[in-house]
Amino acid sequence: MNAIGIFLLTIAMTFAYAAAYFILKKQKYSFITGMRNRTNEEIKKLQKSGYMKATGRLYLIIAIELTIGLLLTMLGISYAFEIAVGIFVLLFVVGYIYIQKYELKERRQTAYLSSVITGFITIGIVGYILSRGFLGNELVISDEQIEITGPYGVEVSLQEIREVELLDELPEINVRTNGYAFGERLMGNFSVEEYGSGKLFVHRESKPYLFIELDGTYIIINSKDVEQTRKWHNQLQEN
Helix, strand or coil: CCHHHHHHHHHHHHHHHHHHHHHHCCCCCCCCCCHHHCCHHHHHHHHHHCHHHHHHHHHHHHHHHHHHHHHHHHCCCCCHHHHHHHHHHHHHHHHHHHHHHHCCHHHHHHHHHHHHHHHHHHHHHHHHHHHHHHCCCCEEECCCEEEECCCCCEEEEHHHCCEEEEECCCCCEEEEEEEEEECCEEEEEEEECCCEEEEEEEECCCCCEEEEECCCCEEEECCCCHHHHHHHHHHHHHC
């Protein structure tokens, strides 16, 4: 189970439900960006135009989407967390651009422009982060070396390998020094309990983990396919 993903989705979902409730039921607008800088007259005009209700409904739709994403993540569906985050971002960006139609006429054009620019930047950044999690790492074993393909990949001579074993539990992460950590994916350079600094290429929810001890460092890798991880272990033992 993706504990970190579940925690993040729970926080985001709770916030979205709270925002929808206060906007739609209590007519409290502190959850809406920029309302504190609006005059009372502008707020009344936005209420009349439907801006407030549209924003509250957007939060409600997002909350429902996050609820579904949370349930799927708790059920252990592959990449449910990443997909939920991706849909959330798209809903928020498209919805935020759409509700500018209810903005005050004198601010509408500027609001459209700023929301579109912000939306494209947000989608680009989040899309890049999420896409990294879908990129796989494979362990390629030859007569002289092993190669880990994909992001943060590395080549290691077989002579450098001191020990290989399967770990039933992933050591606790102390710090990410240069790598990727999002959802269930860990890739790159990390420092972990017991072993110190090394490289991880891990799907957290797909036990076991193949530990490869090297001269002064290590690699921990696994596949979403449990049998593939065991196959890598057997191949390295034979070498």
